Amino acid sequence: GAVVSQHPSRVICKSGTSVKIECRSLDFQATTMFWYRQFPKQSLMLMATSNEGSKATYEQGVEKDKFLINHASLTLSTLTVTSAHPEDSSFYICSARGDPRTQPDNEQFFGPGTRLTVL
Amino acid sequence: AQTVTQSQPEMSVQEAETVTLSCTYDTSENNYYLFWYKQPPSRQMILVIRQEAYKQQNATENRFSVNFQKAAKSFSLKISDSQLGDTAMYFCAFMKRAGNTPLVFGKGTRLSVIA
Numbered sequence: 001g002a003v004v005s006q007h008p009s010r011v012i013c014k015s016g017t018s019v020k021i022e023c024r025s026l027d028f029q030a031t032t033m034f035w036y037r038q039f040p041k042q043s044l045m046l047m048a049t050s051n052e053g054s055k056a057t058y059e060q061g062v063e064k065d066k067f068l069i070n071h072a073s074l075t076l077s078t079l080t081v082t083s084a085h086p087e088d089s090s091f092y093i094c095s096a097r098g099d100p101r102t103q104p105d106n107e108q109f110f111g112p113g114t115r116l117t118v119l
Numbered sequence: 120a121q122t123v124t125q126s127q128p129e130m131s132v133q134e135a136e137t138v139t140l141s142c143t144y145d146t147s148e149n150n151y152y153l154f155w156y157k158q159p160p161s162r163q164m165i166l167v168i169r170q171e172a173y174k175q176q177n178a179t180e181n182r183f184s185v186n187f188q189k190a191a192k193s194f195s196l197k198i199s200d201s202q203l204g205d206t207a208m209y210f211c212a213f214m215k216r217a218g219n220t221p222l223v224f225g226k227g228t229r230l231s232v233i234a
Binding site: 032034041042043044046049095097107108110112113 | 214219224229
C-alpha cells in the first residue's frame with residue numbers, strides 16, 4: 001500500500017507555544033487529507049477534511065483558529081496547534097486519499113501519528 | 120448522519136481459537152464501504168479488510184473474514200486461528216462511496232489473544 005509519513009512522531013512543548021505537524025504522502029498524490037485526534041483508549045475523532053488548494057472543512061466543535069490546517073501541495077498537509085494548552089495534549093493522526101477518479105477504491109492511508117504533550 | 124456501533128469494548132480469545140467482533144451501522148446511503156482497521160500498541164492504523172456494499176459476497180483476507188448483512192446493517196469480523204500478534208484495538212468504519220467523505224469509526228473493541 002501507499003505510504004504516509006508524519007513528522008514529528010513525538011513533540012513536547014510549553015503552554016502558549018505553537019506546534020506544527022506535517023503529513024506527507026510519499027508515493028502518491030493526495031487530493032484529500034484528513035486529520036484525526038485520538039485520546040487514550042478512545043476512537044479516532046475527525047477534526048477536519050483538507051483538500052489540496054482549498055480551505056479545510058472543520059468538524060463541529062473544532063476551533064479553526066486553534067487548529068490551522070494547510071494543504072498547499074498534493075503531497076503535504078500541515079496541522080498547526082496554536083497557543084497550545086495542556087488539554088490539547090493528544091495523539092494526532094493524518095490520513096490521505098488519492099484522486100477518486102484514478103483510485104476509485106477510495107482507500108485511505110494512515111500516517112503513524114504524532115504524540116503531542118503540552119506542559 | 121452515519122453512525123457505527125461496536126458493542127464489545129473488550130474481548131479475549133485463546134491462541135489458535137476463533138473470535139468474532141460485532142459491528143452495526145446506521146445509514147440511509149445505498150452505496151458505501153465498510154472497513155475493519157487494526158490498531159496495535161504502535162498505534163499505526165492498519166487496514167484489515169474492506170467490503171463494498173453492492174457486493175453480496177463476504178470479503179475474506181487470509182484468517183480474517185466478515186459477515187456482511189446489509190439489510191440488518193451488520194458487519195462482523197471473524198478472526199480464525201488467532202495469533203498473539205492479533206492483539207490490538209479493532210475499529211469498524213463506514214464510508215460513503217461518493218465524494219471525498221471521511222471514515223466514520225466505531226468506538227473500537229480491544230482484543231487480547233491469550234497464549
